[in-house]
Amino acid sequence: MTPAPIAVALDAPDLETAARWAALVTPHVSTVKVGLELYLRYGPDVIASVRGASGVQVFLDLKLHDIPNTVAGAARAVSRLRPAILTVHAAGGPAMIRAAVESAPHTQIAAVTILTSLTEGDLSRIGLAGPADEAVRRLAALSVEAGATALVCSPNEVSVVRAEVGPGITLITPGVRPTGAATQDQVRVATPEQALADGADLLVIGRPITGSPDPGAAAAAIAASLRRQVS
Ligand SMILES: O=c1ccn([C@@H]2O[C@H](COP(=O)(O)O)[C@@H](O)[C@H]2O)c(=O)[nH]1
Numbered sequence: 001m002t003p004a005p006i007a008v009a010l011d012a013p014d015l016e017t018a019a020r021w022a023a024l025v026t027p028h029v030s031t032v033k034v035g036l037e038l039y040l041r042y043g044p045d046v047i048a049s050v051r052g053a054s055g056v057q058v059f060l061d062l063k064l065h066d067i068p069n070t071v072a073g074a075a076r077a078v079s080r081l082r083p084a085i086l087t088v089h090a091a092g093g094p095a096m097i098r099a100a101v102e103s104a105p106h107t108q109i110a111a112v113t114i115l116t117s118l119t120e121g122d123l124s125r126i127g128l129a130g131p132a133d134e135a136v137r138r139l140a141a142l143s144v145e146a147g148a149t150a151l152v153c154s155p156n157e158v159s160v161v162r163a164e165v166g167p168g169i170t171l172i173t174p175g176v177r178p179t180g181a182a183t184q185d186q187v188r189v190a191t192p193e194q195a196l197a198d199g200a201d202l203l204v205i206g207r208p209i210t211g212s213p214d215p216g217a218a219a220a221a222i223a224a225s226l227r228r229q230v231s
Pocket residue numbers: 009010011035061112114115116117152153174175176184186204205206207208
């Protein structure tokens with residue numbers, strides 16, 4: 001069975017837990033995601049640990065955001081680990097995004113538009129002209145012009161972004177919650193089924209899977225629901 005287009009966020013406190021979650025979910029999902037918590041604690045070794053024997057695709061979510069020269073060096077350094085996807089913040093601007101793209105030619109650079117935890121009120125306090133979908137659309141266009149081939153946005157903006165960038169760009173959506181699941185610190189959310197229907201290519205799902213008593217079963221249930229939708 002083809003694994004579902006889900007990246008499980010392995011936001012674990014220790015490597016053993018992350019590797020266990022990865023082993024449980026990899027029969028059902030295409031990707032596992034390593035974020036700041038694990039990478040800052042364990043460094044590059046974490047990639048091999050979660051990749052395991054399955055060779056599942058690894059998404060390295062470091063959200064790089066610095067001057068172009070520094071991001072180029074960081075992207076070059078982590079590209080040796082061969083992550084399939086590496087994130088940078090779109091707000092770092094076109095030169096920074098291009099520096100990441102040019103420094104990691106074998107990794108897909110995904111530009112994070114507006115974090116899914118931010119409200120419209122947060123955007124105005126930060127000084128970003130909203131509404132959120134318009135700000136996301138602007139950052140998406142700028143990122144693609146700078147060479148990013150993937151974008152991170154909330155499921156609420158996927159259709160606007162797809163209309164802006166066309167079919168060739170990978171749209172990645174965190175902020176995904178199965179019906180009835182707690183939203184926690186996520187604000188701009190939708191169900192997995194809605195995100196997929198609106199045009200997302202890869203759904204990032206963490207705590208609804210990893211917080212379950214049986215992460216493998218939770219991943220399998222969401223994957224089955226997505227398969228029913230496309231068949
Ligand atoms: O805008 C963004 C960008 C990245 N994330 C990351 O996705 C996961 C979501 O985890 P949940 O447990 O499903 O909330 C997490 O690793 C974030 O760092 C995001 O949520 N929003």
